[in-house]
Amino acid sequence: MxxxxxxxxxxxxxxxxxxxxxxxxxxxxxxxxxxxxxxxxxxxxxxxxxxxxxxxxxxxxxxxxxxxxxxxxxxxxxxxxxxxxxxxxxxxxxxxxxxxxxxSHKTQNRLIPPQIKVRDVMTVNPRTVTPSTPLDEVVRILLCSIFTGLPVVDSDHRPVGIISQGDLIYRAGMPLRLCLLAASEESRLKAFLDSMASKTAAEIMTRPVMSIHEDRQLTEAVDLMLQKGLKRLPVVDSGGRLVGIVSRMDLFRTIMKESPDWQTFKKLDIQVENLHSVSDIMRRDTHAVKPDTPLDEVMRIIDSNDIQRVAVVDAEGRYLGLISDEDLLTVFNRHSASLWDYVVSKMSFTEMGRKHKEFLDHLQAGTAGELMSVKHITVLEEAPMEEAIRLMTEHNLKRLPVLDSQGYYKGMVSRESLLRTGFTGCRI
The missing domain is CATH 3.30.70.120 (Alpha-Beta Plaits)
Incomplete structure (x- = not known):
């Protein structure tokens, strides 16, 4: 009893x-x-x-x-x-x-209560551009923002498209992710922005744009974002005008605010169904290198797998640290000519090393252990999924290294994998 x-x-x-x-x-x-x-x-x-x-x-x-x-x-x-x-x-x-x-006391884990509406959590009055906005202005707005996408609206403020970081890279030729571009040499960055001035938002925006009414349940927005693989969703009023935008981070903040402490419930002998842990997330980035791995090999791994970071582990597989493409940028900055060659020609790290012998020698001499950062936030695989969401929200992380109780590296979880597991593995 x-x-x-x-x-x-x-x-x-x-x-x-x-x-x-x-x-x-x-x-x-x-x-x-x-x-x-x-x-x-x-x-x-x-x-x-x-x-x-x-x-x-x-x-x-x-x-x-x-x-x-x-x-x-x-x-x-x-x-x-x-x-x-x-x-x-x-x-x-x-x-x-x-x-x-x-x-007995039984309940179900609902990440988001069904009564919450989109308007309750959306980011109101988001920055927007018009179809005629020059791309250099679009990039400047995003470089000064914490977000990586912009709605495109017509003269009546109705969304007609959306520009993401991917649109800028694959359609406009932006050579680096926004956070890396912002760290580039000022004169080179200015030259790139000037080259974008002749293009407009209409030329590269994704269309037609998916949107959702502000009075719909938030769970419907989640379903739509997962089905269409969207990171953000414009929100419109009854007249079809843009009034906000809902993003993955908005969802994460809502989960943190609304979700009870299910682990405490379990300690009270309450049977909680659909309670997920980090270990339930099947899709993980598992790329890892040893501390003595040369930096040119680290770069080849990043090139060939289209990833932004690699874990560093010891001989037994215990987690030691992390190398991101931002860390590698410090290597580039010591060789500014090589960096700009990479930016303007889209050479891979490997190709750039072949072209610049001095740079290649430096990469082969350097190791992952010398460059890795040891201050990254990690999560245990037995932790509840909500704990991973909390850490990623509080520290604005896109990926989170997962360890077991002995410190062995198990992989990397992303925002998308957390949402997909949490919202498709149980009915919200």
Whole structure:
């Protein structure tokens, strides 16, 4: 048996707390605690109060102040978090406490509650461009932003396309990701931006653009983003005008805010179905090198696998650190001519090494252990998926190294793999 408590509140429809109906206030209070409690409001058909007032459904009396009973059932250990505030909120009614012997308590893990609408979490008034906006201006906006995509709108502010970092790379010839381009030599960056001035957003934007109405459930936006492989989704009003944008990070922040601590629920012997851990995420980047791996080999791995970072592990496979393409940029910066050759000609790291013997010699002499960063955030594979989401949100990470309890490297999880596993592995 599980030890539970039941709080019952006998009140009326006219009872208020801070200007709101008391029943609404209590329901939202319990939901906001994210504790293992259930709350139910029942409305009576007839009754009377201490004042002598009679509440009835009979038309000749015309009474609308019907009696209400609010019932809250929760683990006994959570009572102290709830009861004092309930007593304070009930200024008109009777509060009763019961002890219960509960046989079982079962629930399902929902990453996002179904009542949340897109408008509740979207980023409002996002930066936009028009089809005629020059591409150099598009790039300048993105270089100064934390996001990597821009909606394109017409004169009525209706979305007609979207420009992503991928569009700029594959359609406009942008040689590097935005974060790497921003670190390039200023004169070279200016020359590249000047070369983009003759092109417009209309020439490279993705169209037609997928969008969603602001009043739709957020779960529908998630489904659409997963089905179409979208990182962000424009949000429109009833007139089709852009009012916001919802991104993966908006989803992650919502999960952090709304999702209870399911691990604590399990410790209370509550059976939580569809509870995922990081180890449930099947698709992982598993590329790794040893500390003595020459840097030219690290670059070849990045080239051939189209990845942005490689883990460094010891001979037994224990995680030591991480090398990203941003770390490799420090090597380029010591050879600015080689860096610009790579930028303008799109040579691979390997091809660039062949062209510049001095640069190649430097790469062969350097090792992964010398360049790797040891300050990256990691997550244990047995951690709940929500913990990985929390870490990626708080530290603005796109990928997260996964370790086992002994420190062995198991792979890398991405934002997409977390969302796809969490939202397709259980019904939200």
């Amino acid at each position: 599980l030890e539970y408590k039941a709080i019952e509140i006998f009140t009326s429809e006219e009872a208020r707390w801070q200007g709101k109906p008391l029943s609404d206030a209590i329901v939202h209070f319990i939901a906001g605690l994210k504790t293992a409690a259930r709350c139910m409001v029942t409305r009576g058909t007839d009754g009377c109060y201490e004042t002598g007032e009679i509440a009835t459904r009979k038309l000749e009396v015309l009474s609308y102040n019907m009696p209400l009973r609010i019932t809250i059932i929760l683990p006994a250990g959570a009572l102290d978090r709830v009861l004092p505030d309930i007593e304070r909120m009930v200024t008109d009614g009777i509060v009763v406490l019961h002890s219960l012997d509960v046989i």
